[in-house]
Amino acid sequence: MHEIGVAQRMVEIAVAAGSANGGGKIIALRLLLGTLTCVDPATLSFAFTVAARGTPAEGARLDVERVAAVLRCAACGRDEARELLTACSCGAHGGDVVRGRELRLDAVDLDEPFSTTGSTP
Amino acid sequence: MTTEVTVAQDVLHDNARDAAANRARFRAAGVYVLNLMSAPGAGKTTLLERTVEALKGKLRLAVITGDIATTRDADRLAAHGARVVQLNTGGACHIEAHQIASAAQTFALDALELLLIENIGNLVCPAEFDLGEHDKVMIYSCTEGHDKPAKYPLMFKESRALLLNKIDLLPYTNFDVDAALADARALNPQVEVFQLSATQGTGFDAWLGWLENRVAAARA
Numbered sequence: 001m002h003e004i005g006v007a008q009r010m011v012e013i014a015v016a017a018g019s020a021n022g023g024g025k026i027i028a029l030r031l032l033l034g035t036l037t038c039v040d041p042a043t044l045s046f047a048f049t050v051a052a053r054g055t056p057a058e059g060a061r062l063d064v065e066r067v068a069a070v071l072r073c074a075a076c077g078r079d080e081a082r083e084l085l086t087a088c089s090c091g092a093h094g095g096d097v098v099r100g101r102e103l104r105l106d107a108v109d110l111d112e113p114f115s116t117t118g119s120t121p
Numbered sequence: 122m123t124t125e126v127t128v129a130q131d132v133l134h135d136n137a138r139d140a141a142a143n144r145a146r147f148r149a150a151g152v153y154v155l156n157l158m159s160a161p162g163a164g165k166t167t168l169l170e171r172t173v174e175a176l177k178g179k180l181r182l183a184v185i186t187g188d189i190a191t192t193r194d195a196d197r198l199a200a201h202g203a204r205v206v207q208l209n210t211g212g213a214c215h216i217e218a219h220q221i222a223s224a225a226q227t228f229a230l231d232a233l234e235l236l237l238i239e240n241i242g243n244l245v246c247p248a249e250f251d252l253g254e255h256d257k258v259m260i261y262s263c264t265e266g267h268d269k270p271a272k273y274p275l276m277f278k279e280s281r282a283l284l285l286n287k288i289d290l291l292p293y294t295n296f297d298v299d300a301a302l303a304d305a306r307a308l309n310p311q312v313e314v315f316q317l318s319a320t321q322g323t324g325f326d327a328w329l330g331w332l333e334n335r336v337a338a339a340r341a
Contacts, residue, residue, distance in 0.1 A: 009132050017128045018126070031132075038245045038249055087307070093307040094278075102131075104132065106129055109123045110126055
């Protein structure tokens with residue numbers, strides 16, 4: 001699978017965000033992961049620990065927030081959380097996916113640079 | 122003390138950006154681009170061989186074919202006189218937009234009317250990676266079982282056309298065509314379905330007619 005590539009890209013984005021904000025050690029990353037993506041959270045977590053080695057993201061916690069699929073019905077216009085195969089409550093099938101395909105790094109938590117108290121990971 | 126920094130960045134942003142650039146180039150050049158996807162062994166190359174043979178006298182076309190290894194598919198297609206570029210991904214399970222951008226540089230796009238992309242055989246990942254194509258088309262063969270739409274919904278949902286292939290083998294399987302198509306249409310009410318046999322040529326006229334219409338619409 002391609003979780004390694006995704007993890008590498010996540011580390012790059014996180015490190016760039018860290019650099020732009022003082023360059024402190026990255027303590028945590030918050031990732032939005034839609035349930036329709038072909039990325040497995042457990043595999044991604046493992047790939048992330050590998051990809052983060054030797055970077056300011058090494059040892060960071062990866063918080064994955066799952067986003068359930070929401071479809072917008074083409075017939076009645078309603079947004080409903082449902083499986084792709086499941087009909088809208090109005091009975092119509094299909095519709096556009098409005099949520100559930102996210103693979104978005106939302107935020108990083110940075111340790112304040114030169115912190116002497118230190119936050120224990 | 123920690124500071125939270127908002128990032129709000131799509132991790133696959135690069136592919137989305139590259140796909141948008143591809144899409145703009147293809148539109149400017151007036152070339153219709155199709156992204157052909159399926160499970161391994163469903164018949165993509167055979168279908169493309171027959172399609173190229175039928176259309177090469179009518180349309181200026183080229184093929185980009187992707188595989189993890191070998192140039193076998195490119196060799197088969199080149200034998201029919203198609204201009205072909207083979208991508209070898211060396212392990213990646215899908216083609217990405219930047220690879221198409223590079224491969225497309227081999228062709229004078231303005232001189233092409235139809236560009237066929239043969240994706241990696243995989244029912245999962247290709248659906249997630251926009252290449253800048255006009256349409257995704259999926260081949261689904263009668264030897265794969267009729268539960269595939271339910272198991273791999275995203276690819277069926279994303280495809281503008283569904284080619285149900287190997288219909289010549291239906292007598293030897295327990296494939297329930299009605300059940301499979303009912304699920305496919307539940308996922309994607311607008312999908313165009315073509316039942317055909319790439320090896321025998323059955324049902325090909327309808328598929329070719331649809332494809333030629335799509336090319337004409339893209340160039341209008």
